[in-house]
Amino acid sequence: MAHRILTTIVVTSTRVFGRAFMEAYKQASASSKYAAEIKKGNITGASTYASNGxxxxxxxxxxxxxxxxxxxxxxxxxxxxxxxxxxxxxxxxxxxxxxxxxxxxxxxxxxxxxxxxxxxxxxxxxxxxxxxxxxxxxx
Structure with missing residues (x-):
């Protein structure tokens, strides 16, 4: 019985951590694209990423x-x-x-x-x- 609870906890925490990691990666990717456009001086391109895409x-x-x-x-x-x-x-x-x-x-x-x-x-x-x-x- 204890191994089932432990397995459930490990699987659930892995899924939660995986989703959080993927969301953080997407946000970091969007931020880097925004920063790259700003660095190039392309304000219009940067506002594309910042506003509605x-x-x-x-x-x-x-x-x-x-x-x-x-x-x-x-x-x-x-x-x-x-x-x-x-x-x-x-x-x-x-x-x-x-x-x-x-x-x-x-x-x-x-x-x-x-x-x-x-x-x-x-x-x-x-x-x-x-x-x-x-x-x-x-x-």
């Missing part, structure tokens, strides 16, 4: 649009596809909440990429031309 390529495939080229995207096209797919997957009309969520995250990911590109262009322009603060004078 949706890459730009996946987002473009979900909405069936072309990826933004050098920060230029046809937002009208993206928003049109988003609205159409979002409405088609309305749960009250028999659609899927999961698909609707994926469509929303895809739009947000594309918008994030465009904002980052616009910020970079603005920063580069400011670095090239120099910083010119707007001064308002009283009349």
């Amino acid at each position: 949706l890459t730009l390529d996946e987002a473009c495939r979900i909405l069936n649009v072309k990826p933004p080229q050098a920060g230029e995207a046809q937002m009208e096209n993206v928003m049109g596809r988003f609205k159409k797919l979002f409405d088609l997957n309305d749960p009250q009309k028999g659609g899927s909440f999961y698909l609707q969520s994926k469509i929303l995250r895809a739009r947000e990911r594309i918008e994030m990429e465009i904002r980052e590109a616009e910020r970079k262009v603005k920063t580069d322009k400011e670095m090239k031309e120099g910083w010119n603060p707007k001064v308002y004078k009283d009349r």
